[in-house]
Amino acid sequence: MAETLDKLSMYLQLPFVQRALIVGVVIALCSSLLGVTLVLKRFSFIGDGLSHVAFGAMAIAAVLKLTNDMPFVLAVTVICAVLLLRMGQNAKIKGDAAVAMISVGALAIGYLLMNIFSTSGNLSGDVCTTLFGSTSILTLTEEEVWLSVGLSALVILVFIFFYHKIFCITFDENFALATGVRAKLYNLILAVVIAVIIVLAMNLVGSLLISALIIFPALSAMRVFKSFKSVTICSAILSVCCAALGMLISIAFGTPVGSTIVAVDIVTFFIFMLIGKIFGGIKQ
Amino acid sequence: MPQIICKDLCLGYQGQEIIHNLNFEVNKGDYLCIVGENGSGKSTLMRTLLGLQPPISGNILTGDGMTKRSIGYLPQQTVTQRDFPSTVWEIVLSGCQNQCGLRPFYAKAEKQKALSNIERMGLTKLKKRCYRELSGGQQQRVLLARALCAAQDILLLDEPVAGLDPVVTEEMYRIIEELNQKDGMTIIMISHDIEAAVKYAGKILHIADHVFFGTTDEYIKSGRSRFLTKEAEVNG
Ligand SMILES: Nc1ncnc2c1ncn2[C@@H]1O[C@H](COP(=O)(O)OP(=O)(O)OP(=O)(O)O)[C@@H](O)[C@H]1O
Ligand SMILES: [Mg+2]
Numbered sequence: 001m002a003e004t005l006d007k008l009s010m011y012l013q014l015p016f017v018q019r020a021l022i023v024g025v026v027i028a029l030c031s032s033l034l035g036v037t038l039v040l041k042r043f044s045f046i047g048d049g050l051s052h053v054a055f056g057a058m059a060i061a062a063v064l065k066l067t068n069d070m071p072f073v074l075a076v077t078v079i080c081a082v083l084l085l086r087m088g089q090n091a092k093i094k095g096d097a098a099v100a101m102i103s104v105g106a107l108a109i110g111y112l113l114m115n116i117f118s119t120s121g122n123l124s125g126d127v128c129t130t131l132f133g134s135t136s137i138l139t140l141t142e143e144e145v146w147l148s149v150g151l152s153a154l155v156i157l158v159f160i161f162f163y164h165k166i167f168c169i170t171f172d173e174n175f176a177l178a179t180g181v182r183a184k185l186y187n188l189i190l191a192v193v194i195a196v197i198i199v200l201a202m203n204l205v206g207s208l209l210i211s212a213l214i215i216f217p218a219l220s221a222m223r224v225f226k227s228f229k230s231v232t233i234c235s236a237i238l239s240v241c242c243a244a245l246g247m248l249i250s251i252a253f254g255t256p257v258g259s260t261i262v263a264v265d266i267v268t269f270f271i272f273m274l275i276g277k278i279f280g281g282i283k284q
Numbered sequence: 285m286p287q288i289i290c291k292d293l294c295l296g297y298q299g300q301e302i303i304h305n306l307n308f309e310v311n312k313g314d315y316l317c318i319v320g321e322n323g324s325g326k327s328t329l330m331r332t333l334l335g336l337q338p339p340i341s342g343n344i345l346t347g348d349g350m351t352k353r354s355i356g357y358l359p360q361q362t363v364t365q366r367d368f369p370s371t372v373w374e375i376v377l378s379g380c381q382n383q384c385g386l387r388p389f390y391a392k393a394e395k396q397k398a399l400s401n402i403e404r405m406g407l408t409k410l411k412k413r414c415y416r417e418l419s420g421g422q423q424q425r426v427l428l429a430r431a432l433c434a435a436q437d438i439l440l441l442d443e444p445v446a447g448l449d450p451v452v453t454e455e456m457y458r459i460i461e462e463l464n465q466k467d468g469m470t471i472i473m474i475s476h477d478i479e480a481a482v483k484y485a486g487k488i489l490h491i492a493d494h495v496f497f498g499t500t501d502e503y504i505k506s507g508r509s510r511f512l513t514k515e516a517e518v519n520g
Contacts, residue, residue, distance in 0.1 A: 040368055161388045168381040171370060174359060178334040179382040179434040180352025226414035227371040 008252045017251060019145045024243050026152040028213060028261070030197050032239030033159045035218035036232050037170050037190065046084060047214045049103035050198040051207035053080045056110035063117040070147070074199050080106075081191040081198075148200055155193055162186060167228050205258030216265035217242065223269075223276035242268055285347040286311045287438065287470055288333065293342035295328050301340060302328055308489055308497040312348050312437070315464045315471045317481040320491035326474045327360050329491070330442055333472070349437065353382045356435025358427055360442035360474075372418070372426050373411050376402055379433030394433075401429040404459060406452070421447045428456070432463075438470040439463065445477060457484055 011017050031047075038046060057076035061069035084099055140148075159166070169176045169183045169190075176183040201210045221234035246261030288310040296302040302325040310316055318326050331337050333344060334357060356379070379401075380394040390398075402411055405425040410418065415426060424447050431439060444460070445453045461484055463469040475481050481488060481500075488503040490496035496508050 164378070164381060164384070164388065164390065167370070167374065168378040171368065171375060171378060172359075174336055175357055175430070175434075176381065178336055178352070178357040178440075179355050179379070181381045222367060222369055226369050226417075227412075228369055228374050231369045 004252050008248065011251050016140070019140055019142070020257075021244065021247055023140060023145055023148045024247050024257075024261075025240050026149055027197075027200050028217075028239045028243030029236055030152045030155045031201050031210070031214045032217040032235045033156065033232065034190070034194055034197060035214040035216075035239075036221070036228070036235055037166055038194070039215055039218045039222070040170050043085075043099070044215045045099045045103070045211060046081070046194060047198060047201075047211040048208075049084060049099040049106075050077050050081055050195060051202055051210045052103045052107040052110070053077055054199055054202055055207045056106035056113075059110035059113040063113050070199070074196065077199055078192050078195040081195040082188060085187055085191045151196055151200055155196060158189065158193055162189060163232075166190065171228075205261060209258045209262050212262040212265055213239070213243075216262070216269050220265075220269045220272040223272040224279065238268060238272075239265075287314075287346060287348045287350045289343075289345040289347075290333075291343045291345065293332070293344065294340040295325060295332050296340050297328075297337075299340065303491060303495075305342070306491075306495060310470060310472065310487075312470055313464070313468045315461075315484060315486045316473070316489060317485035317487070318472065318474045318489045318491065319476070319478055319481055324491045326491055327442055330440055330472070330474060334440065354435070354437035355382075356431040356433070356439040358431040358439075358441045358444055360446075368416060370415050371412055372402065372407055372415060373398070375415055375426055376407075376429045376433060379430035382434050383436075398429075398433050401432045404432070405429040406455075421449060421452070424448060425452065432459075435463075435469060438472070441471070441473040443474055443476065445475070445480075460484070 012021075038044060054073050054077045057073040058069055060076075061072050066072055080102060084102065165181065165186045168181055169186050173183055197214075198210055201213055205213055217235035217239035218231070220238055221231045225231045225234050242264040243261050246264040247257060249255065249264070250257045250260040286309040290306055290308050293306040294301055294304055295306070306329070318329065320326050328337070332339050334355070335352070377390060377395065377398040380390055380398060383394060384390065402408055405428055407422070407425055407429060410422060410426075415423065418426065424444075428441075428444060431441065439460070441460070445456050448456060457480055460471055460473070464471050471485075473481075473485070482504060485500055487499055488496065490503070490508055496503060496506060498506075
């Protein structure tokens, strides 16, 4: 045990580990904020869908030999996010089916493209990294750290600024539309913010596990708290704690970062479910 | 200039017509009651007036300072998720959102308005309670308080008294009348309670194969209200 702690404190001195911790916590905070809305809008899987789109976009960027793929990936993901949220409304194709369609489609085509045009010798290694995140968070450059922190700060500001509007359109979109609240505009902003978060979070947990980062804190908080505000605050705190704990564990024991964070999230969910059961029982 | 004019309005879903060539107008300060059988298209009409669905053909003209931001609306059914975490206070306050524009937070006056509407609906004790744990009638009152928060000029109510107990129903009609007479608020209300409709409303729109639109007096004379024909039989 003492040995592990020694190892941990040694690692914590390293600048790239510190950077990873900062970025991880900030990204976890952002993704949990919007998780509540996404879960309530029945869009839990949009994280999955969009991250696969981002994966596909990365593949295309690689084929086109773009050196800096971030702007391209971000743009493609934003467009898809807007399309998906639109589709959810005029349900010719139901929201979840649309998400599933785009999600698997992008994944397949992305992998296909990578396979056909790949120049790297370690294709499955590359794919695995994109899907599960693995070590990419530890190899962040200072520039990427600042970009992530900057974008996250922006996301948090936007969320605080639009908090009441987000509640209004999440609780009853028809009422908002009927009474002249600009629900369409706010939905658009929501879509853009979600896309930004997805692209950020891909660095942390990889594209397969993003949904977990988004929905678990929200679901845990909803077991115990009953107002929108308290659920939002609780899920933000939970997400930050779980991400920090998960990363520390993964550093100490050499486990993969993304899956460790998600594992911690899952454990928390069950703890909160129990608390909810006990307290709900007492109240009635 | 009337607030709302409907010209040759045809309504329906996916090209299937439910109401054909509807013509009526609403002036500022009117109290209009929309009556008709189940499925005759009353809610559809209200949703179309609110711009939630497009008409098949025809026009809805608005004027006399009516903008969306001055509308309060009570839907017939609100599909909210069973697990939605939100308190009565949060929901009622969200009715004021249409007065916020881009301003991120609620002003003091708006919070005060939400508070007084909560009191009006007798919800003061439930203010901090979770919406999904309330009874059906209590939930209806929360949504009514929210509608009152949103309404500046005009209030559209889809069966506001459905599910309310007699005392609250009376209180509800009294509040609506007061809003109409004191504040000059335009009321458009869908109701199956024809007795109350002819008692309170100034104008009636009866939706059926043969549409009636006119003042309440004309409506009583036309003998279209089942309730009144019954009474006439008793009296005669
Ligand atoms: N989303 C929909 N798609 C297709 N048809 C619909 C839809 N909603 C309602 N209808 C049909 O439109 C007709 C009018 O419905 P509407 O809800 O307007 O009736 P209503 O007059 O409000 O009835 P009630 O008194 O029961 O509230 C009904 O025949 C119904 O079957
Ligand atoms: Mg109806």
